[in-house]
Amino acid sequence: MIGLVMVGVDGSDPSRRAAEFARDLVNQLGARLIVLIAVEPPEVASFPFDGYSVRPVHPSPEQLAxxxxxxxxxxxxxxxxxxxxxxxxxxxxxxxxxxxxxxDLLVIGARGIGRAEALLLGSVSERVLRDNRRPVTVVH
Structure with missing residues (x-):
């Protein structure tokens, strides 16, 4: 039985469609939904001396919106x-x-990139499908 669905979103149209699909599914099942936004950490240079500081990473105003x-x-x-x-x-x-x-289920949006770009860049949806042990639904 599906009691908990998680959807990954980034604000793109495919991720919005995935969120809507996930919402409709949890409504039909009476399940719970987790909406996940992943914030990429910035590149941080390391310094060979003490005394440097690293700012904590916070979501951007756009991600919060x-x-x-x-x-x-x-x-x-x-x-x-x-x-x-x-x-x-x-x-x-x-x-x-x-x-x-x-x-119980992951829902992600498909990216509209071509085969050549997918071979060179990879994609989040392809990596999630390849590296995950849980059921995944990809929404186009």
């Missing part, structure tokens, strides 16, 4: 919706958090 817009747009009650903003690469963060919360 996406989270807020999606949370309100989905129309789910608060007891069935959780928004998480986590630090890390999208594919790895989706896998890690899905394992942590024991998600």
């Amino acid at each position: 996406v989270a807020n817009e999606i949370a309100h747009g989905l129309g789910l009650p608060a007891d069935r919706l959780e928004i998480r903003i986590e630090l890390g690469s999208p594919a790895e963060t989706l896998r890690r958090i899905a394992d942590e919360v024991q998600a």
Whole structure:
């Protein structure tokens, strides 16, 4: 039985469609939904001396706006919706958090990139499908 669905979003049209699909699914099943936004850590140079400082990484105003817009747009009650903003690469963060919360299903959006770009760059959806042990639905 599916009781917990997690969807990865980044504000793109494919991820918005994935969030809408996930919302419709959890409504049909009476399940809970976690909306996950992964914040890529910035490149940080290391220095060979003491005394440097590293600022903590916080979500950007744009990422917070996406989270807020999606949370309100989905129309789910608060007891069935959780928004998480986590630090890390999208594919790895989706896998890690899905394992942590024991998600029954992951939902992700497909990117509209061509075969050549996918071979050169890879894609989040391809990595999630390849590296994940949980069921995954890719929404086009």
